Amino acid sequence: MPKDNLNQDNIEISRRKMMGLVVGVINLGLIGAIVGPMVGFAAAPLGNKRKSRWVELMDESRIKPGEVKEVNYSLLVVDGYHEVEQKFTVFLRRSEEDVICIDPACTHLGCRVDYHADQHKFICPCHGGVFDDEGTNKSGPPPKPLERHPVKIEAGKIWISREV
Amino acid sequence: MSQKTYKPKDAPTLSPEVKVDEPREAVSSEERLQIERPSLRDWMDLRLGWYGFVRKNLDEPMPAGVGWWQTLGNLLMTLLVFQFITGFALAMYYSPSPDSAHASVKHLTYEVGLGSFIRGLHSWGSTVIVIAVVLHMLRVFFWGSYKKPRELTWVVGVIIFQVILGFSFTGYLLPWDQKAYWATVVGTRIAATIPVVGHALLVFIRGGEEVGALTLTRFYSFHVMLLPASLILFTFLHLYLVRRHHIAGPVTPAKGAPVPFYPNQLFKDAIVLLFGVGLLIYLAVALPPGLEAIADPTGTDFSPRPEWYFLGLYELLKVMPSGWEVVATVIIPTGITIGMFALPWLDRSKSRHPAKRQWIIMSGFAAILLIGLMTLKGILETPPEHKKSEATLAGSSDIPKAEATQLESLGE
Structure with a gap:
């Protein structure tokens, strides 16, 4: 007191x-x-929800079965206070039956993987993660396969859907 | 009140015979108030008490055995002041927006007079500061200076260390070149490996799902507002505590009476500042800062690597088996950080002598060895610049490289 x-x-x-x-x-x-x-x-920003958008990539005829092709495209996206034309890269892989679309962001920490055609592998330059040509993780630190985007083929064109 | 009576057990005191330049309180304040036409110095001092303050600090007793190792704090503070000033200057020319950040850094580096030098001081400053702060902490660690009653001086020091790492992480993004962008993509992804809250934390740090405009403004805001304010606050607290508890002195008390801070210790400080700041200026001139191509989320010709002092963590991520990355990203760094904060309470021995607190010293060595080896591994394994282009060449016959179907922007 x-x-x-x-x-x-x-x-x-x-x-x-x-x-x-x-x-x-x-x-x-x-x-x-x-x-x-x-x-x-x-x-x-935690409240912002992403919407998926279909994007036309290219003619179906430009990719042969068994081939893996790197495709760059750009989209007008809202980045904070401005709209920018943002470039994206995906890998398309065509098998006999279908086309899959693989996102190049490594599932470990997000570096961009490269496709090594001679080995049929995706390899991450950061921590050495290796994925097969379908994007399945084979060795190194990545915990899961590379992400895939939905693909549809309409009127001979390959479309993919992505969230932006 | 308690301030006056407080004195740590091992507090050094100057013996009355020690000669200081002038009597500390030759004329009392009351007497000086009566002087009709005081000198400017007396006039100011009566209002500010400044000379008493300066005098007190210059006369601060240094125990025998204190010397070169105790100059690192002063070096660190001087380097931080340099960062503050060069940062203020850089902000005059910098624009934190993806449209203009890279161009503004390019402009200030290559077109503005002395731009390369000022930016060189700032970017090399961060490296020299990391070295100085680590040496400073190692000195305190091996001397056991964090022991009672200086626990909180250490804790505040660890906070300052974290703030410095925060500065370097947020500052690294600002040039918005490839190196900056990709180091931040990977660095922020580390947050996403935390179970449950990881993704929300990632979005919070980035200001969105991807590293973009809002990441840049966010990092800029932290880098120039929150972190400097915290740094100033905690630095003053640290200095206050250092003065309140006085310098700890050597582990085994050296022979001889304490001497005042001025001139012996201040002289040593000045010599170290001469070499430390000299090194910084040399680096800024001899190895001017570069700027890579503008950040490109699709860039393939770039292998992301963090700043050298985060390489240890980066390498640790490489050796972790799949599914265990949370150990490298969260558990080990958090463990080391908690260990640092808790050090004064983990180390229960009364003695500050390294031989009397073996397990603490051993754990310290183990942590230093782990970080050192991982960093060394990272430095040795840094791919030569062209390693990647070879790989691209090897595959180039098969991949029609970037056969880009540059589509026009599609609305919804």
Whole structure:
């Protein structure tokens, strides 16, 4: 108990405590008033949902069965405060039956894998992850196969869908 | 009140015979107030108390045996001030937007007078600071200076270390070249390996699913606002604690009486600053900072590598078997960080002597050895610049390289 309160009555002490409490509550309110909106503002991008979009890539005839082809394309995407033409790369692999579309982002930490045609493998330059030509992880650190994008063939054109 | 009576057990004190330049309080404040036409110095001092403050710090007693190893803190602080000033200058020319970041860095480096030098000081500064901070921490570690009552000085120091790493991670992205972009893609992906909250954390750090415009503004904001403010706050706290508890002195007390900080220790500090800052200026001039091609999310001719002091972590990721990457990305770094914070409480021995706290010293050596070997492995395995283009050449007969179907932008 503070010394200067010793000779005062209990009402005075509780009044002092009460005022201290109110100051504390106001201060907590002030902190909340700035920290709450601040966190919401900074975390706003968490609420953005991506939509999938179909993109026409190329003529079906330009890829032969057994072939793996690197395809670059660009899309107009919203990147924060501006719309940009963003470039993307995918690998198309055609087997006898169908065409699959493999995303080049390594499933380990997102470096871009290269296709080594002589070995029929995708190899990640960062940590040495190896995937077969269907994107299945074969060795190194990657925990799962390369991501695939849905493919459809309409009127001789190959389309893929991707989330942006 | 407690400030005046507080004195750590091992606090050094100057013996009355030690000669300092002038009497510390020749004329008391009350007496000086009575002087009718005080000198400017007295006038200012009465209002600021500045000379007393400076005097007190210059007379700070240094225990015998304190010397070159105790200059690192001063070096570190000076280098941080340099970063602050060069950073302020760079921000005058820099524009944190994917449209203009790369061009603005190119402009300030190659077209603005002294641009290459200022940017060189800033980018080499980050490297020299990492070396200085590690040496500073190793000194405190081996001297056991973090022991009672200096635990919180150490804890605040570890916070400053984390803030410095934050600076280097966020600053690395700002030039928006290939190296910057890909190091950030990989570096931020590390957050995604954390179970459950990983993905949300990734989106929060990047400001979206991909590294883009919002990642750049976010990193810039941290780099120039939050981190400098925290650094200043924690640096002052650290200095306050260093002065409050005084310098710990050698592990086994050396013979001899404590001497004032000025001039002996300050002279040593100045010599170290001369060499430290000299090295920095030499690096900035001899090895001017480069700038790679603008960030390209589709670029194939680029092998992402982090800054050298994150190479240890990068290599650790390589040796982790599939499915265990969370050990390298989260568990080991978090473990080391918690260990650093908790060091004063993990080390229970009363003695500061390394021989009396063997397991702590051994664990320290093990951690240093692990980080050192991994970093060395990373440096040795850095692919020569053209290793990748060979691989591309080998496959080039089979892959029609980037037979790009550059499509026009498609609306929905």
